[in-house]
Amino acid sequence: MKTIVAMLVTLSLIGVVSGGGLAMLSSWADPLIAANKKADTERAIFLVQPSAKSYEKVEKVAFELYRVFDETKNPLGYALPWEGNGFQGKVRMMVGVSADLNTITAIEVLDQVETPGLGTKVTEEPFRKQFQGLVAVPQVDWVKGVPPTKENEIQTITGATISSKAIVGIVNDGLAHLRKDMAQGGAQ
Amino acid sequence: MELILIFLSAALVNNFVLAYFLGICPFIGVSNKLSSAFPMGLATTFVMVLTAIVTWLIYHLILVPYHVEYLEYVSFILVVAALVQFVEMVIKKVSQPLYRALGIFLPLITTNCAILGLALFIVLKDYSFVESLFFGVGAGTGFTLAISIMAGIREELDLADIPKSFRGAPITLIVAGLLALAFMGFAGMITV
C-alpha cells in the first residue's frame, strides 16, 4: 500500500512540475513560432511577386490566398500557396500570378522531399526562372529534351522529369481552382 | 484509393526503416534469425496499429480541444509505454503460445523509435482517423518486410567470409545500405 502511494505521488508530482513548466514555456514560445511562420509566408509572397509592396489575405475563399499591391495600392495579382504530389511525397509551393490570372510572375518551392541532387533541382534558379512571365492560359505545358517553343511551355529537367511535371501539375491545379473561384465571384 | 496509396507508401516507398531510419535498434539487434525477426515484426505492427488509434484519439479529443499541444511528446511516449505493457498483459492472459512467441520482444518495442515516429507523423501529416489506421498498418508491414529480408540475408552472411572487424554491426549497416538502394526502386511508382 505504502509503495503504491509513493508511486502515485512521485508520478503525479513529476507530471505536475513538467506540465506546469511546459505551459509557461509554451506561452512564451507560441507567439514567436507563429511570427516565424508568418515571416516565412511573407517572404515567399514577396519572392513570387517581386514588384509587390504590400499584401492582404483574401478571406472569402476556401483556400489560402493573398492579394498583392504596388506602392499606390493598385492590385498587382495574387500569391497562391498550393500543394500536390511530387516524386516521393508532398510538394508545397507558392505561385505568383497576375491579376487577370493569365501570366505567372514567379514560383517558389516551400517544402519538398524530392531526391537530393536530382528532383531537388526543381527548387533551383534555372528551373524556376522558366516560370517568370510564363503564360498560363489555357494551362502550363511542358516539353522534354528540347527548348520550349510556345510561350506557355517550360522544359523539364533531365533526370528529374517526374518532379518537373509535378511542379507544372501543381501550378495548373492551383490556378484551375483559383479561376473557378473567380468565375463564381468568390475572390472579388 | 487514397488509403491504398497511404498504405503502399508507408510500406514500400517511404519505408520506416530504410528511408526514415526509424526502428534501427531492433532492426540491427533482432535481425540475426528469421525465426525471431518475423515475430518481432508482427508484434511491432500490432503495437503500431494500436498506437495509431490511441494517439490519434488523444491528440484530437484531448490535446487539441484543451490547447495543450505542447504535452504531445510527454503524453505520446507514456501512451506507447502503457500500451506495450497492456498488450503484454493481454497476450499473456489470452494465449500462452502467442505470449511465448512475442513476449520477449514486447518490452523492446517501447524504445523502438518507429512507434513514436508513427504517432508524430500522424500529427505532422494531419491524417484522418481512417488514414492513420492505414498508415499504421502500412508502416508495420514495411517494418516487418525490412527486418525479415534483413534476417534472411544475415542467415546467409553467417556462412560468408567477412573480415573480422566488419562482423556484426558494420556489415549489417552496409547490407542495410544496399537494401535501401534497392527500395529506392519503389520511389516514383507510388506517390502520396
Next chain:
Amino acid sequence: MKKQVSLSKEYAKGLWDQNPVFKQVLGMCPTLAVTVSAMNGIAMALATTFVLVFSSFIISLIRKLIPSQVRIASYIVIIATFVTIVDLVMRAQFPDLSKALGPYIPLIVVNCVILGRQEAFAAKNNPLRSVLDALGMGTGFMLALASLGGIREIIGSRTLLGMQVLPDAFEPWLVMILPAGAFLTLGLMMGFLNSLVERRKRRDEAAVLAQHMRTPAAAMLEGQEG
C-alpha cells in the same frame, strides 16, 4: 561499492572507450537520419546533449525518491519534458535549423542513449558524476555525428559546413546524401575503426609479450609491427 574512477575519466570514457555510436551502437536513428551535413549533425548532437545533461542531473538528484517500480516511467516523462523544451526553443529561435532536423527532434525522447544513461549511470551516481558522464556521452555522440555528417557532406555535396572544399570537377556522389549513403558510410566507418583497434591491440599484445619473455616469435612480431 564499486571503485570510484577519477572525474576526468568519467567524462573521457564517452569520447571513445564507450562511444555511444561506435562502441555501444546506440542512438542509430538520429545518427543516420540527420547527418546529410556536418552542421545538422552538430545541431542534433547539441540538442541531444542538452537533454541528456539536464535529465541526468535531475534524475540523479531525485534518484533516491523515485520508487523503483515507476522509475522508467518517471525517466521517460522527465526526458520528454526536456525534449519539448528544446523543440519549443528551437522552433521559436532557430526556425531554419528546426525545419532541417524535422521530426527527429521529438524522436530524441526515444534515443536509447539517453534512457540508457539514466538507467545505467544517473540512477546510481551523484549529480556531479552524472553530469560529467552525460557531457562525455554527448561529446562522443557529437564526434560521431559530426564526422559522419562531414564525410557525407564532403563527398555528397562537395562542401563542409556550407563551404565548398572539393573542386567543381569532382562530381558529387549523390548516394552519400541519400538514406543508403548513411548506412554505407556508417558501416564502413565502424568497420575501419574496428580494424584500427584490432591492429593496436595486436601491437600492444606483441609489445607485452616481447617485454616479458623475449621469445623469438614475439620479437619477430614486434619487428613486423614496428
